Amino acid sequence: MNISGKTTITGIFGYPIGHTLSPAMQNAAFEATGLDYCYVPFLVHPDGLENAVKAIRSMNIRGINITVPHKEKVLQFLDEISEEATFIGAVNTIVNMDGKLIGFNTDGRGFMKSLDESGISVKDKDILIIGAGGAARAAGYYLCMEARSLTLYGRTQSKVEKLAGDLTKVRNIVSTVNDISDIEHFHIIINATPLGLKSDDPLPFDVNRLSPGQTVCDLIYKETRLLKEASIKRCNVINGLGMLLWQGALAFELWTGKMPPIEVMRSVLEKSTHY
Ligand code: NAP
Helix, strand or coil, X not given: XXXXXXXXXXXXEECCCCCXXXXXXXXXXXXXXXXXXXXXXXXXXXXXXXXXXXXXXXCCCCEEEECCCCCCHXXXXXXXXXXXXXXXXXXXXXXXXXXXXXXXXXXXXXXXXXXXXXXXXCCCCEEEEECCCXXXXXXXXXXXXXXXXXXXXCCCHHHHHHHHHHHHHHCCCEEECXXXXXXXXXXXXXXXXXXXXXXXXXXXXCHHHCCCCCEEEECCCCXXXXXXXXXXXXXXXXXXXXXXXXXXXXXXXXXXXXXXXXXXXXXXXXXXXXX
């Protein structure tokens, strides 16, 4: 990579940041498209977030991804928030439009693109989301526009009810359940909890009730035990790698106005996660 005085800067704010795969993915994409851009990881302590956002303007940074723990707190420091990011209450991508900072959330659309490229349609499907955090909210926002029904389940009932209430305003097809023993009734089941990140985590539900043809998604981007077990049951399985890829691809498009080189980005992620 050739960095000169004319190179356009993009990057990511997070705390911690050492684990991020985005710099490798985005820099490979810039290189493959011949764009004079680079992507830099910034370790931004929560106490320094406001100043870091101001620096996007003062240092003429074109765009920034936002990751844990700043996705919600960053909204108050931006000039404009897109419709989906307003609903989700979280921003993962900032675009600097001549000093005006606009916040977007590409996670939900990224998830939808990952379903789409796997040939999974959500139209008229009965869908279950396990978890009621930011990722569930981002995916739920788009899912409830097309699904036949959307059911939410999580360990903190107040958060599940709050998310269901908000999603119902998008489309009135959302309900909550207190247990998920009837997993066989759903066409698509989505794990939007971190359960499965550690090898000794329990499974989020009883996989013995799965049947062939159901779709099981895990937003975690490594191959989890849930997905291995669901594969054995001959379910369609989708991991979180596609969501990670597409949220980054959509950010690339917002910053550059160009189509991202998807296969280059996918290949970098696959190598980094040893798929
Ligand atoms: P979050 O906002 O912290 O929400 C996590 C959700 O999982 C909450 O509902 C939480 O319940 C629940 N949860 C946490 N630990 C649990 C446990 N041990 N048992 C049962 N439920 C548990 O996190 P998030 O941002 O939504 O992320 C959720 C998952 O999606 C993470 O694994 C993350 O890595 C993944 N993700 C992937 C992508 C991607 O691009 N592939 C993007 C974003 C997120 P409480 O509210 O009760 O704590």
